[in-house]
Amino acid sequence: MQAQMLAGMTQFFVQFVGNQTAVDTGARPRLEAVYEIFRRMIPKDFSGTIDPMITKEWIKSIEVIFAFMELQDTDRARCATFLSTGDARLWWESASMSVNLQTLTYNGFKEVFYSEYFTEEGDSSVADFVREFDKGCHFVPLMANDAREKMSNFMDGLRLILRRDVRVAGPMTYAVAVSRILATEQD
Known part of the structure; x- marks a missing residue:
């Protein structure tokens, strides 16, 4: 697992050096490039669960990658939503209709996400x-x-x-x- 993460980080640095010119000129690398680099870090997909510990661990695991990549807030939200599969994908398709996807921040995503996967007294x-x-x-x-x-x-x-x-x-x-x-x- 650590070897895979190290390989992903190495690939990130190679890609980062290639995008440095765009950063120096103020231009933003293509969104696809950001997502491709993110996927090389081998983030875990999220298919939904009623176990809050698994949910919290998933959030923490992707936030480590976000911090390492120094992703912009809106890119964090987009990358997080791409990782939903199964029941979580169905939930997000519905939940996404109640937010503005163009301006959705990562904190906004987490607010919607937490309201679905966490309740005060467990599932009700x-x-x-x-x-x-x-x-x-x-x-x-x-x-x-x-x-x-x-x-x-x-x-x-x-x-x-x-x-x-x-x-x-x-x-x-x-x-x-x-x-x-x-x-x-x-x-």
Whole structure:
């Protein structure tokens, strides 16, 4: 593993020297070059899990690479999203509709990511409902691509008492509704 990481770092330095002219002139290396270098560092993919220790370890492992490469904040967010596979990819496809991908920072990505993969009291029935709802939206393009339709279907699927509490808060977006419902259940 260390030999692979060392080989990746060596390749990074070779690539870095090749891009130094672009950096010296103020031009930014191509996004593809940044991603190619990042992938050579052999980051772990993330397929989703309910184990918070695995999730935290994944975040820490990619942040080590980000720090080493001195990536810009938006490049960090892009690279992190490219590593999602399986259930995490389905979740991100849905979650990405509630953020501006052009201006998404790494901290913004982590905020959305943490709201999905961490809860205060471990997984809850509402957190499970949200996770399953997001997975299901992937297979219903009308709902996945229409924010109003998604919000309406989400609200209709909630237990009556939770639906009332969320409606009173008047959420304007699906992300806000999810945040509110998780806080309501916790209360």
